[in-house]
Amino acid sequence: MNELLTEKPVQAPVIRCAIYTRKSTEEGLDMDFNSLDAQRESAEAFIASQREQGWTVIPEHFDDGGFSGGNTERPALKRLVDAIEAGRVDCVVVYKVDRLSRSLLDFSKIMDTFDSYGVSFVSVTQQFNTTHSMGRLTLNILLSFAQFEREIIGERIRDKIAAQRRRGKWSGGTPVLGYDVDRSGPSPKLVVNGDERGIVRHIFELYLEKQALMPVAEELNRRGWHGKIWTTRRGIEKGGRPFDKCSVHKLLTNVLYVGKLRHKENVYEGEHDAIVDEEMFREVGELLRKNGRGHGNAMRDKYGACLKGLIYCSDCQKVMVHNNTRRGSKVYRYYTCLTVIKRGRKHCETPALPAADIESEVVDQIRCIASDDGLRREILSESLTRQKAEVEELELTKVQHGRQLKRAAEEIRTISLDNVGSISSDATARLADLHEKVSTFEYSIAETERALVAHHASAVSEAEVIRAMSNFDNVWHSLSSHEQREVMALLIERIDFDRSDGTIEIKLHATAIKSLAETATDDEGGESQ
Structure with missing residues (x-):
């Protein structure tokens, strides 16, 4: 009878805890005791302190070494979600909140998954437990400030890039003919390439002599000269394209050659040496403006050209440009392949088409x-x-550009977070390129969406x-x-x-x-x- 009246102690339910660890870079992971081990040890000690509540560590490890917290594309995190969906996990324990995610949006999605399967979330060092409303509120506030901090870091980096250019420091980009990038010092700088300097000067002199871009490009290609060749840090060789009208024009208008740098609409004195004197650069610029005045203006065409920008050469898939010649008082109009105009007749055999005949043929077909x-x-x-x-x-x-945008944004976040307080010049140059890519992809996605609506x-x-x-x-x-x-x-x-x-x-x-x-x-x- 006494045995029946004796209350048996209530045994706490078993709470199966999965420990998740993450490190942004692979540096130090080959050590006997690394950052992932330290995170796991702290989590195990915390779980041991809750043993009376039934907490126990599951043996499976969920370690992501060398993965950014700015996205959810992580193998161990995916395995963790699979384990939760399979019903093998009751609680996820991390060393700090940002080990699980640095993105508020991604974190919210992860928490939705946890909630739907009744899984709680605990941060060892910040004492968060999402089974309580106060813990959830505090956690969201913390992540909001973390996101705000990343945006501030991005602004500081952009300001630093602008400040570097104002001081005349080269802050990254594609190397140009005539200069090499010297990375031996504290920051990369442009140094004159002795072999290429003479080529650049001769291109300026050739344009003043021939006063037209196409003859200059043909002469450069005849001599076997080509654009800048350089090797990336990954050992990939790039550049070396033959010259055409566009590349010659780009070279002749680059302020780098007079020892200056351009940032948006502003031009600053650079710390690198000039290759061309300012008088020659000014003279070439005036000649370019004179020769190009009115080009591209639809109102300039007084001879009709109703197919301008519409007719293409099937051989090289380039647009055929409207032009005209005068013999005495008579004007002859033609549509000529852009390849012929830019690189010469030997690069495309499509003949110049009499404009009036081709226009009449198009109108007749539409009538039919x-x-x-x-x-x-x-x-x-x-x-x-x-x-x-x-x-x-x-x-x-749209999907492809979305993926590229995501990768660029993730790399920006990783570099920003790994360089808080101090950032190297190499990281600054890489960030400048990445920010430009992000802007390009965002614009491209918006344009694609507008095109889809129109279609x-x-x-x-x-x-x-x-x-x-x-x-x-x-x-x-x-x-x-x-x-x-x-x-x-x-x-x-x-x-x-x-x-x-x-x-x-x-x-x-x-x-x-x-x-x-x-x-x-x-x-x-x-x-x-």
Whole structure:
């Protein structure tokens, strides 16, 4: 009877604890006792202090050595999540909160996973236990300040890059012909390459002599000269491309050659030696501006050129540029492949096309489309097929750029966190390149999203194709040359000229078909009133 009245002690439920450890770099991991071991030892000691509460360590190790906390792409973390989903873990223990994640967004997602499986989270040094509301609140506040600190670090790094350039220090980028990068000192600096200095000076002299970019590029390639060749830190050789008009123009306008540095819109005196004197640089710049005045301005073309920017060479896939020559009082217009203009006739055999003839041929083909039911249906089918392919390509591009953006942002976070308080010049140069990549990828993703919206809104029907094309011949001859060019740019996506058989292939814009159809509908409505 006495035995029945004696209360048995209630045994605490077993809480299976998984210890997660992480280190951003692989440095020191080969030591007998490294940072991961130290984190695990502290966690084991804490779990041992909770033995009376039923806490016990599971034998499986979850150690991520050499992985950033700015993302969740970590093998041990994935194994930990798998163990939680399999029901083998009741509590996750870490040395510090940032060992699990340095991103508030990622941490929130991880905590959602923990909550859905009833798993608690404990930080040894910060005494957090997410089974309590106060612990969760404090944890979110801490991570918010950690994220704010990373943003402040990023601002300090950008300010340091700007300050370096104001002081004339080279802060990274692609090496240019005439200079090498000396990394032997406390910060990298540009030093003149004795062999390449003469080449750079001669390029400036050649331009003053020939007064045109194309003859200079042809002469440089004839001599076997090429762009800068350099080796990356990974031992990969880059550069060495042949010269063309663009690369010659870029070289002739680079302020590095007069001992200066450019940062955004500002130019500062550099600490490196000049290769070209300022008088020659100024003279070349004035000649470039004189020769280039008005180029690229659509209003400058007074001879029509309604296919400007639309017709392409099938041989080299370059646009064919509109140009003209005068013989006496008569003007002859042509479309010439850009490769021929930039690199010379020997690099592309596509002949110059008489502009009036090719323009007339394009207009005739559009007339045929407008009057032929079968061709209209074919245009509709091709438009829908091409639109689907373009949407798929845009979606893929968006995903790829998103991954590249994520990798660049992760590397920025890793470098920033590993250089708090002091940052080397090499790290500063790398960060400058990474910030530029992030801006490029963000812009590219935004542009891709806008293009996707436009594609989804541009689906056309056969009725819209009929309305768009039937009104074409009625208005074409009443338009000015400038208006004809605008219509062609709106209607045509691309024209390919095939040199082998002298034919052209026209691809129409689906968005243009829809807008022209709407315009035709508006015109009909206006006439009926």
